[in-house]
Amino acid sequence: MTTTITGARVFDGERLTEHTAVRLDGGRVEAVGDDTLLRPGDEHVDARGGTLLPGxxxxxxxxxxxxxxxxxxxxxxxxxxxxxxxxxxxxxxxxxxxxxxxxxxxxxxxxxxxxxxxxxxxxxxxxxxxxxxxxxxxxxxxxxxxxxxxxxxxxxxxxxxxxxxxxxxxxxxxxxxxxxxxxxxxxxxxxxxxxxxxxxxxxxxxxxxxxxxxxxxxxxxxxxxxxxxxxxxxxxxxxxxxxxxxxxxxxxxxxxxxxxxxxxxxxxxxxxxxxxxxxxxxxxxxxxxxxxxxxxxxxxxxxxxxxxxxxxxxxxxxxxxxxxxxxxxxxxxxxxxxxxxxxxxDRGRLHPGLRADVVLVDGHPDRDIARTQHLTAVWKEGVRADLDAYVGSADERDGLTALRAQTEKVIAAVRELLPTFGAGE
The missing domain is CATH 3.20.20.140 (Metal-dependent hydrolases)
Known part of the structure; x- marks a missing residue:
């Protein structure tokens, strides 16, 4: 699937550019330019003034x-x-x-x-x-x-x-x-x-x-x-x-x-x-x-x-x-x-030929860095990610279980060195 994102501000990894569109094909950035990159049959994403960043x-x-x-x-x-x-x-x-x-x-x-x-x-x-x-x-x-x-x-x-x-x-x-x-x-x-x-x-x-x-x-x-x-x-x-x-x-x-x-x-x-x-x-x-x-x-x-x-x-x-x-x-x-x-x-910049790892955010993070937190879409090698799939998944449960085990191991080791660690807490 070829995806063309138009109407965007494009930060290429080093600076904000004059470009307004990015075309993704075959897991790579095929082209960076203006909205004329859009072709019949492309999956079209209208960024509506948002900012595209490299992954x-x-x-x-x-x-x-x-x-x-x-x-x-x-x-x-x-x-x-x-x-x-x-x-x-x-x-x-x-x-x-x-x-x-x-x-x-x-x-x-x-x-x-x-x-x-x-x-x-x-x-x-x-x-x-x-x-x-x-x-x-x-x-x-x-x-x-x-x-x-x-x-x-x-x-x-x-x-x-x-x-x-x-x-x-x-x-x-x-x-x-x-x-x-x-x-x-x-x-x-x-x-x-x-x-x-x-x-x-x-x-x-x-x-x-x-x-x-x-x-x-x-x-x-x-x-x-x-x-x-x-x-x-x-x-x-x-x-x-x-x-x-x-x-x-x-x-x-x-x-x-x-x-x-x-x-x-x-x-x-x-x-x-x-x-x-x-x-x-x-x-x-x-x-x-x-x-x-x-x-x-x-x-x-x-x-x-x-x-x-x-x-x-x-x-x-x-x-x-x-x-x-x-x-x-x-x-x-x-x-x-x-x-x-x-x-x-092969990554870190939005340039033709590099990996199609792309993030779309709402706003102007090159002016207000907090706008990166307002994610609209993410592509990894040109495939759009489901931003809600992790929460509640088996992967989430496995990660939380491992984190708890690590935490308990550290606490036990510290208590062995410092028997009064956390006393009364």
Missing amino acids: LIDAHVHLLPGALRQALAFGVTTVLDMFSKPDTVRDALVQGARPDAADVRSSSVGATAPGGHPSMMYAPFPYVTGPADAERFVADRVAEGAAHLKVLYDDGTGGPLPMPSLDVPTIAALTAAAHRAGLLVAAHVSTARGAVDLLSTGVDVLAHVPFDAMTGRQAEAVARAGVAVVTTLSIADGFPRDGAMPLLTSALAPRLGPAWRAVLERQGRRWLPPRLPDFAVARDNARLLREAGVPLLAGTDAPNPGTVHGASLHRELEHLVAAGLPPAEALAAATARPAAVFGLA
């Missing part, structure tokens, strides 16, 4: 069963998984090949030290004990279908529960092995010092804007190294604001469905430390990195508390604009820019 890309998720269907329902046509177990990845690769689910690229299991993050949630899985393990670890991930490598580093100052960490020489060895295998390397860091520590190793991407204050000199060092940063500012949505979880007060809330709304409501009532993180610092760091010329990529870290696959990417765009990015640049951080950094040359 959105979430550059940092962790998979749940069915998460790819949930992501597509919110206009996210590609997700980049940054740590999942091999069986979950195997199932996701099968589901992601279907027209009713987002495409996926995964790291499979990330490289971390014995007992290191995220052991609480995912153990058992293979660990890395030193540089000598690098070649075999990377080869095993490639065999599991990994498209990039995730490494985890903690400089010892990033949280209340210090955990074992890989050292810099080990990450350098892993990075070299990954590059020889043709894989990009994304490194988990949480502090400014940790980010700078890893610049000499050759990692390609830092996963997370640091949560402690960066200096301008540190931001410039990241820029000189040519490293991109996945922002994950949506982590802030894990904490109630004015008594409610942020996603529940957004325009997306009705489309989450009752089961996920209930999850978010429960998460808003969970035990929280008396002093919450200062997420203004992370926003300031994003601003500093942007001013230094560092490519910022939109990523959510879903399904962390307060985040939902697909939906939270729209909140991430709002966070980026709050950090100082113009709306059009925030849109690029979720389309053309992650596609370029991760070597996805």
Whole structure:
């Protein structure tokens, strides 16, 4: 079926263009131009002044069963998984090949030290004990279908529960092995010092804007190294604001469905430390990195508390604009820019010959970023998605069951370390 969308504003992944129509055929964008693209026999969609965007890309998720269907329902046509177990990845690769689910690229299991993050949630899985393990670890991930490598580093100052960490020489060895295998390397860091520590190793991407204050000199060092940063500012949505979880007060809330709304409501009532993180610092760091010329990529870290696959990417765009990015640049951080950094040359832009991953929204998100939340239609490889099919499905139930199991595993591990954790709550 050939689909022609007319009467649109067209954002091509980098800028708003003069075009008003896009023609989709054979899973590709056949043409971009004006309303004369419409041919007899085409399926015609009148955009009525809405805005067409490339399919959105979430550059940092962790998979749940069915998460790819949930992501597509919110206009996210590609997700980049940054740590999942091999069986979950195997199932996701099968589901992601279907027209009713987002495409996926995964790291499979990330490289971390014995007992290191995220052991609480995912153990058992293979660990890395030193540089000598690098070649075999990377080869095993490639065999599991990994498209990039995730490494985890903690400089010892990033949280209340210090955990074992890989050292810099080990990450350098892993990075070299990954590059020889043709894989990009994304490194988990949480502090400014940790980010700078890893610049000499050759990692390609830092996963997370640091949560402690960066200096301008540190931001410039990241820029000189040519490293991109996945922002994950949506982590802030894990904490109630004015008594409610942020996603529940957004325009997306009705489309989450009752089961996920209930999850978010429960998460808003969970035990929280008396002093919450200062997420203004992370926003300031994003601003500093942007001013230094560092490519910022939109990523959510879903399904962390307060985040939902697909939906939270729209909140991430709002966070980026709050950090100082113009709306059009925030849109690029979720389309053309992650596609370029991760070597996805067939997507991220609305250009002839590229994948027909397309999102239609009501309004002008290049002016008001919140308009991305007003989804009208989504196409993956030219096939129009049913935006209501996930809610109430077996995939939703399986995802919620897996999330509950992960949460209970983490709580049990924390209570073992801190017997008084959550006492009285």
